[in-house]
Amino acid sequence: MRGNGFIRVAALALAVPAGTAPGAQNALAARAVEAAYRAFPDLAEVDVTLWRAGQRAAPASAPLLTLSVPAAARAHVARALGQGTYTRVWRAGAAPVALAPTRPAAPTSVFWRGSGPMRTVALTFDDAPHPLYTPLLLDLLRRAGVRATFFVIGRGAEHYPYFVQDLVRAGHLVGNHSYAHRPLRALPPAEVRRELARTSALLGALTSQPVTVFRPPGGGLSPAVRQAAAAQGLSTVMWSQNPGDYLGRTPGQLQRAFVQQLRPGQIVLLHDNVDATLQALPAMIRAAQAQGYAFETVDAMRPDAATLAGTARP
Ligand SMILES: [Zn+2]
Known part of the structure; x- marks a missing residue:
């Protein structure tokens, strides 16, 4: 948890066993967010990164799930995650992005x-x-x-x-x-x-x-x-x-x-x-x-x- 003199933000890192279903990942993340807000009601935002147990230390490893929950989204994050409508979330296996077009190099490179x-x-x-x-x-x-x-x-x-x-x-x-x-x-x-x-x-x-x-x-x-x-x-x-x-x-x-x-x-x-x-x-x-x-x-x-x-x- 850190503050900038105006607001405080918490970042949580959680580990789950391999094979934990996406629904269970969502539920765990939502419970962790709620627990953080209950413990520190002044938080402006709670961010969660979910790892597979034992994986975080591996170099170049990717998390299973990340989400960012500003205080205003606290009340509806659990439901929105369950319905797949939450936008401040990323999940492993998300579709790869298409290559964006490049343009000619600038005169001064x-x-x-x-x-x-x-x-x-x-x-x-x-x-x-x-x-x-x-x-x-x-x-x-x-x-x-x-x-x-x-x-x-x-x-x-x-x-x-x-x-x-x-x-x-x-x-x-x-x-x-x-x-x-x-x-x-x-x-x-x-x-x-x-x-x-x-x-x-x-x-x-x-x-x-x-x-x-x-x-x-x-x-x-x-x-x-x-x-x-x-x-x-x-x-x-x-x-x-x-x-x-x-x-x-x-x-x-x-x-x-x-x-x-x-x-x-x-x-x-x-x-x-x-x-x-x-x-x-x-x-x-x-x-x-x-x-x-x-x-x-x-x-x-x-x-x-x-x-x-x-x-x-x-
Ligand atoms: Zn750098």
Whole structure:
């Protein structure tokens, strides 16, 4: 369970024996949701991930069932799950998505920062979605009126599709962060192409928008990775500011690093699943806004964005 200073969210991981029927999975998940809300009536959302017993520790394993239950859905989730009408749910074996069309590579296929004199900054969150942190982050950004960019791991998008849709509905930009978050430089080119294509297809199907931006896991760029992205119509987006939120820094350290390094056109590397980032974010946003900065998604920071004005943005 975590909070963001405004709301609290609980993420439950449950294990069931192999062979547990879908109906029994639904019933167990609904009971767990109800128990969580009864124990903590102030929760804004309860998210559940159901695993087959012993499976969670296995690398690259997939859950059996995931669901997200905002407080407003608490009363009807059990019935809706039973009737198959609940929308914030994913189940193993769900139909695979069709490959979304790609479009020609952008003129500038790799960029690290925006250009021009405008006081704009782009926050980017890697490794989304996460059943505990994504709803809390979305809530904070909504309160601050800030749009950001989320680089989504395909496997996570597959298992938590409703969070990807939440991101887009809230006006954020969703980018490709590979399917399994493996170091792409170490993979054969064909495998790199599959990692990217599978993720773009998933995201495109979930959001009904073509995916245009990509960030390699760990920032690992090579000519083959760059080429695979460009061939699939993806601009590779790196970063020009790295407060180091994956290094165990405190919220105060992150905020100071962010403010000290703040410059127009910056693309800031952050992560979707870090406590300190969640805690530092409101103060970071306030500090930037006090200096006259506006927050943009990374597609507006492309060096060639001016030539795309009016066509690239919804
Ligand atoms: Zn990553």
